[in-house]
Amino acid sequence: xxxxxxxxxxxxxxxxxxxxxxxxxxxxxxxxxxxxxxxxxxxxxxxxxxxxxxxxxxxxxxxxxxxxxxxxxxxxxxxxxxxxxxxxxxxxxxxxxxxxxxxxxxxxxxxxxxxxxxxxxxxxxxxxxxxxxxxxxxxxxxxxxxxxxxxxxxxxxxxxxxxxxxxxxxxxxxxxxxxxxxxxxxxxxxxxxxxxxxxxxxxxxxxxxxxxxxxxxxxxxxxxxxxxxxxxxxxxxxxxxxxxxxxxxxxxxxxxxxxxxxxxxxxxxxxxxxxxxxxxxxxxxxxxxxxxxxxxxxxxxxxxxxxxxxxxxxxxxxxxxxxxxxxxxxxxxxxxxxxxxxxxxxxxxxxxxxxxxxxxxxxxxxxxxxxxxxxxxxxxxxxxxxxxxxxxxxxxxxxxxxx
Amino acid sequence: xxxxxxxxxxxxxxxxxxxxxxxxxxxxxxxxxxxxxxxxxxxxxxxxxxxxxxxxxxxxxxxxxxxxxxxxxxxxxxxxxxxxxxxxxxxxxxxxxxxxxxxxxxxxxxxxxxxxxxxxxxxxxxxxxxxxxxxxxxxxxxxxxxxxxxxxxxxxxxxxxxxxxxxxxxxxxxxxxxxxxxxxxxxxxxxxxxxxxxxxxxxxxxxxxxxxxxxxxxxxxxxxxxxxxxxxxxxxxxxxxxxxxxxxxxxxxxxxxxxxxxxxxxxxxxxxxxxxxxxxxxxxxxxxxxxxxx
Numbered sequence: 001x002x003x004x005x006x007x008x009x010x011x012x013x014x015x016x017x018x019x020x021x022x023x024x025x026x027x028x029x030x031x032x033x034x035x036x037x038x039x040x041x042x043x044x045x046x047x048x049x050x051x052x053x054x055x056x057x058x059x060x061x062x063x064x065x066x067x068x069x070x071x072x073x074x075x076x077x078x079x080x081x082x083x084x085x086x087x088x089x090x091x092x093x094x095x096x097x098x099x100x101x102x103x104x105x106x107x108x109x110x111x112x113x114x115x116x117x118x119x120x121x122x123x124x125x126x127x128x129x130x131x132x133x134x135x136x137x138x139x140x141x142x143x144x145x146x147x148x149x150x151x152x153x154x155x156x157x158x159x160x161x162x163x164x165x166x167x168x169x170x171x172x173x174x175x176x177x178x179x180x181x182x183x184x185x186x187x188x189x190x191x192x193x194x195x196x197x198x199x200x201x202x203x204x205x206x207x208x209x210x211x212x213x214x215x216x217x218x219x220x221x222x223x224x225x226x227x228x229x230x231x232x233x234x235x236x237x238x239x240x241x242x243x244x245x246x247x248x249x250x251x252x253x254x255x256x257x258x259x260x261x262x263x264x265x266x267x268x269x270x271x272x273x274x275x276x277x278x279x280x281x282x283x284x285x286x287x288x289x290x291x292x293x294x295x296x297x298x299x300x301x302x303x304x305x306x307x308x309x310x311x312x313x314x315x316x317x318x319x320x321x322x323x324x325x326x327x328x329x330x331x332x333x334x335x336x337x338x339x340x341x342x343x344x345x346x347x348x349x350x351x352x353x354x355x356x357x358x359x360x361x362x363x364x365x366x367x368x369x370x371x372x373x374x375x376x377x378x379x380x381x382x383x384x385x386x387x388x389x390x391x392x393x394x395x396x397x398x399x400x401x402x403x
Numbered sequence: 404x405x406x407x408x409x410x411x412x413x414x415x416x417x418x419x420x421x422x423x424x425x426x427x428x429x430x431x432x433x434x435x436x437x438x439x440x441x442x443x444x445x446x447x448x449x450x451x452x453x454x455x456x457x458x459x460x461x462x463x464x465x466x467x468x469x470x471x472x473x474x475x476x477x478x479x480x481x482x483x484x485x486x487x488x489x490x491x492x493x494x495x496x497x498x499x500x501x502x503x504x505x506x507x508x509x510x511x512x513x514x515x516x517x518x519x520x521x522x523x524x525x526x527x528x529x530x531x532x533x534x535x536x537x538x539x540x541x542x543x544x545x546x547x548x549x550x551x552x553x554x555x556x557x558x559x560x561x562x563x564x565x566x567x568x569x570x571x572x573x574x575x576x577x578x579x580x581x582x583x584x585x586x587x588x589x590x591x592x593x594x595x596x597x598x599x600x601x602x603x604x605x606x607x608x609x610x611x612x613x614x615x616x617x618x619x620x621x622x623x624x625x626x627x628x629x630x631x632x633x634x635x636x637x638x639x640x641x642x643x644x645x646x647x648x649x650x651x652x653x654x655x656x657x658x659x660x661x662x663x664x665x666x667x668x669x670x671x672x673x674x675x676x677x678x679x680x681x682x683x684x685x686x687x688x689x690x691x692x693x694x695x696x697x
Contacts, residue, residue, distance in 0.1 A: 209423070230527060
């Protein structure tokens with residue numbers, strides 16, 4: 001059952017076999033996309049992240065510049081042990097230079113240790129734990145797209161400010177859920193709200209009726225969903241069945257991806273507040289990128305996780321080009337030094353603690369009547385500027401930024 | 404009034420929820436028991452067939468506009484036919500061999516089917532809503548009971564006991580049971596045993612598909628919906644006693660309730676509690692609670 005599946009895909013770029021740069025190890029830059037290819041997080045990252053990485057390599061023009069870039073793909077099945085053994089094999093045997101994407105916070109922290117030990121690079125797009133730029137921060141890693149702190153800060157404070165001041169958490173029982181709950185609780189309390197109860201459900205979990213009943217009897221105004229993917233959609237779908245929203249309670253989806261809203265349908269998802277750092281319909285650049293992406297990925301618009309992979313790989317290659325080396329910590333340092341600019345997030349930068357910063361948006365899911373068709377799902381409720389969207393560096397306890 | 408710090412009202416609610424989830428366990432483990440009891444095949448494709456049932460309901464709605472009610476009949480028939488083809492072309496070659504071969508074949512089929520569906524429809528699931536007659540719910544005072552959940556319990560109890568009655572109390576059931584004991588002798592009485600076995604497998608598979616249609620409005624219609632469930636259902640069957648019809652029905656509902664209570668008192672353990680019980684039962688009664696040692 002747990003057969004380690006490694007599908008190796010080669011982005012056939014070097015049409016003419018140009019002699020490789022001497023400083024690039026083995027003459028090839030190897031990018032390993034590690035994520036959930038088949039389980040609950042496969043649609044929000046999965047194969048779509050691979051498409052995004054390949055687009056980044058093409059748009060960077062690696063072939064024209066004479067750089068040979070390969071993409072490797074592996075399925076970590078959301079299990080830290082599987083992720084760790086893939087990471088070791090990639091770094092030791094397959095000469096992978098950088099691991100990109102990595103959903104599931106427990107796997108992120110395991111791979112983070114290995115990247116540091118092997119002196120390679122790690123860029124996380126889909127994984128959420130804010131510890132990656134906090135106590136667990138590393139000179140070998142960058143956290144790219146979003147994190148639990150930014151989600152809590154976006155959705156949590158918006159909901160409390162509009163009157164949702166008592167909370168009940170449904171939390172996925174692993175690192176990600178715990179962190180998201182912790183960060184959101186801090187925001188709720190800071191804004192004058194109160195947490196009246198919480199329940200930790202197994203991950204993944206299909207039936208939420210029992211937990212919803214507990215949330216219902218808690219009389220909390222807001223039910224915070226500190227989970228993701230199918231767990232979130234099942235909770236919301238079954239919440240409608242149990243009359244949660246009709247009974248005057250409100251869901252706060254603390255991590256909801258575009259594909260989750262697509263799966264739920266607007267009828268059930270309408271009115272939901274959520275925080276994301278990317279949406280395909282933000283501006284001309286995001287629209288152009290997303291149209292190209294959709295053509296290559298079952299007509300689906302990219303999620304922020306997939307768009308983040310594009311942006312991350314693009315900036316990684318820029319840093320390798322500038323440095324003329326693919327040495328892990330050196331490239332990461334270079335990435336922090338160079339300003340970022342891409343169609344996904346516009347202009348931005350990477351902080352010393354490894355946090356990539358860019359604006360974060362509070363979205364509201366449209367009513368079915370407001371939507372023009374598939375994927376037209378969000379309207380912007382608020383924009384959090386890049387400087388305020390992520391945890392201030394001095395509060396993260398990252399050893400790299402100690403004075 | 405409270406029990407271990409939980410209000411009794413909340414406990415009533417959880418009891419009911421447990422029964423509802425138990426209804427799914429009962430329906431699925433019943434199908435497994437019928438197949439194992441009469442064919443000696445450990446049908447690992449059961450989860451995939453459950454998922455296919457939900458997908459047939461989804462397709463019927465999307466492509467032909469056929470709603471929930473026709474799907475309750477259509478999906479078991481379509482998926483049952485798939486089961487019959489599977490039995491005729493592959494499974495029937497394995498009856499003389501060890502259980503392990505049937506298990507491996509059906510497990511492989513499940514992986515292939517789930518992989519194909521996932522490739523085509525992704526992993527986040529497709530929406531399917533309950534029919535208008537079954538939306539809404541009742542306020543029972545201690546909880547809000549969605550109409551659809553009440554329907555699931557009633558319907559699956561009826562199906563479970565009808566199946567039990569047919570197999571244990573009718574002439575057809577007697578033939579079936581006799582055919583498992585001694586197929587040659589039953590065939591000598593002029594009964595077409597291979598055809599009976601084929602139809603039995605089809606029926607067991609149809610039960611899985613029926614559970615899939617029942618589940619479609621509750622969960623997302625998802626290629627992986629059966630993959631996680633099937634492991635739990637196997638534990639239920641083992642606890643009840645492999646091949647015991649009544650055992651699988653009673654343990655299905657019973658374990659649903661136990662799991663429901665675990666979700667209140669110690670939610671972190673709710674997906675392990677059934678396996679703990681399985682281990683304990685196997686220690687004390689290796690044949691399961693209702694199983695007979697042969």
